[in-house]
Amino acid sequence: MEKNQTTSQNVPCWPGKRPLIISGPCSAETKEQMIQTGVQLADTGKVDMIRAGIWKPRTRPGNFEGIGTKGLPWLQEVKIQTGLPITVEVAKPKHIEDALSFEVDVLWIGARSTVNPASIDEVASALRGVDIPVLIKNPMNPDIELWMGAVERIANAGIKNIGLIHRGFSTFGDTEYRNTPMWHLAIEMKRRNPELIMICDPTHISGKRDIIQKVAQKAVDLDYDGLMIESHINPDEAWTDSKQQITPATLKKMMESIVWRREKLNDGFFDTILEQLRDQVDQIDDELFNLIGRRMKVSEQIGEYKKLHQITILQKNRWNEIVEKGRKIGSLFGLSPEFIDKYLTAIHMESINHQNKVMN
Ligand code: PEP
Ligand code: MN
Numbered sequence: 334m335e336k337n338q339t340t341s342q343n344v345p346c347w348p349g350k351r352p353l354i355i356s357g358p359c360s361a362e363t364k365e366q367m368i369q370t371g372v373q374l375a376d377t378g379k380v381d382m383i384r385a386g387i388w389k390p391r392t393r394p395g396n397f398e399g400i401g402t403k404g405l406p407w408l409q410e411v412k413i414q415t416g417l418p419i420t421v422e423v424a425k426p427k428h429i430e431d432a433l434s435f436e437v438d439v440l441w442i443g444a445r446s447t448v449n450p451a452s453i454d455e456v457a458s459a460l461r462g463v464d465i466p467v468l469i470k471n472p473m474n475p476d477i478e479l480w481m482g483a484v485e486r487i488a489n490a491g492i493k494n495i496g497l498i499h500r501g502f503s504t505f506g507d508t509e510y511r512n513t514p515m516w517h518l519a520i521e522m523k524r525r526n527p528e529l530i531m532i533c534d535p536t537h538i539s540g541k542r543d544i545i546q547k548v549a550q551k552a553v554d555l556d557y558d559g560l561m562i563e564s565h566i567n568p569d570e571a572w573t574d575s576k577q578q579i580t581p582a583t584l585k586k587m588m589e590s591i592v593w594r595r596e597k598l599n600d601g602f603f604d605t606i607l608e609q610l611r612d613q614v615d616q617i618d619d620e621l622f623n624l625i626g627r628r629m630k631v632s633e634q635i636g637e638y639k640k641l642h643q644i645t646i647l648q649k650n651r652w653n654e655i656v657e658k659g660r661k662i663g664s665l666f667g668l669s670p671e672f673i674d675k676y677l678t679a680i681h682m683e684s685i686n687h688q689n690k691v692m693n
Contacts, residue, residue, distance in 0.1 A: 351559065353559030354382075354562070355383075355384050355532070356374050356384065360400065360571070361408065370565060370581065372411070375417055378585075382439065388401060408435065420439040420468070422441050424443060429460060433463065447473075447479060450483075457490040461491060463491075467496070469487060470498040470499075471497070473512075475502040477518050477525075481522070484497070500534035502514075509544065511539060514538050517613050533561070534560070537577070545579065546587050564581050566581070628680070656677055660674075
């Protein structure tokens with residue numbers, strides 16, 4: 334491979350610039366869209382690096398899979414017009430070769446690649462002898478060892494400048510997020526790799542515009558080194574991820590509204606044990622609400638069934654059975670009978686209300 338390389342010294346903002354703000358469209362779509370987005374982002378004065386997806390590994394086939402190499406000259410033009418470094422996602426050796434020949438400054442590895450050690454091996458082999466910074470997103474699934482494995486493989490290929498991007502993890506069932514943050518996993522990853530920068534991608538965690546700021550603020554409060562946020566001149570018309578992209582103007586406002594309270598965590602990145610424990614509690618609470626919501630859906634199905642067969646909602650024996658069983662199981666987990674009674678009564682009342690709604 335022709336290693337027409339840029340070096341990490343050519344990236345003026347990294348290492349060193351903190352917070353490092355990366356923004357740009359989910360996908361490069363047209364030359365105009367790419368250049369207008371890049372120029373508007375640069376004009377905000379809030380952005381250090383421009384991103385764009387050129388090759389898009391999509392979960393399901395048949396969707397837009399990226400404009401391909403044809404989009405790289407557009408990005409190069411953005412770099413010339415704005416003076417900002419550019420970054421793209423690479424998943425194959427050919428992507429790396431093309432990105433380097435169009436003077437891409439930083440590469441990133443997407444969540445769908447990090448999950449697969451065979452892909453990472455191919456990318457790592459292609460990176461041997463190349464001096465370029467590489468950002469590695471967490472894998473799709475909440476498996477920190479896969480994330481570690483990707484870092485080790487890329488480092489073993491001789492890449493000195495590695496950063497991490499936390500973009501959340503996919504889970505079964507609906508949650509508030511497109512990808513649940515599971516902050517404690519990113520915290521653990523940072524604990525194991527204190528020398529690597531950690532960037533948050535609140536866009537892919539959120540999946541929708543209205544909670545991006547909240548997630549970004551949380552990352553800032555946890556002392557992350559930067560943010561990667563998707564932006565588009567016309568988000569509703571975006572060819573990919575349209576619900577989660579924001580305009581450069583919105584990005585500017587968002588950056589101005591975020592409270593950069595880094596000095597509060599003067600223990601350094603993520604080092605507060607309390608924060609780690611609270612994140613675990615938040616995560617478990619999310620899961621509990623998810624489960625309770627699912628339980629109510631089943632209650633509604635029972636309601637439908639009872640209605641069909643004209644049975645009453647409240648059936649005494651069934652209720653006694655639930656309480657007895659609950660007390661036994663609860664005691665195995667150190668929960669008092671008083672708590673179990675209060676908890677089951679609340680759940681039962683909510684369940685009756687759901688059934689009532691269905692029956693009447
Ligand atoms: C992206 O950044 O556009 C992307 C595809 O992200 P991820 O790999 O996090 O899904
Ligand atoms: Mn995207």
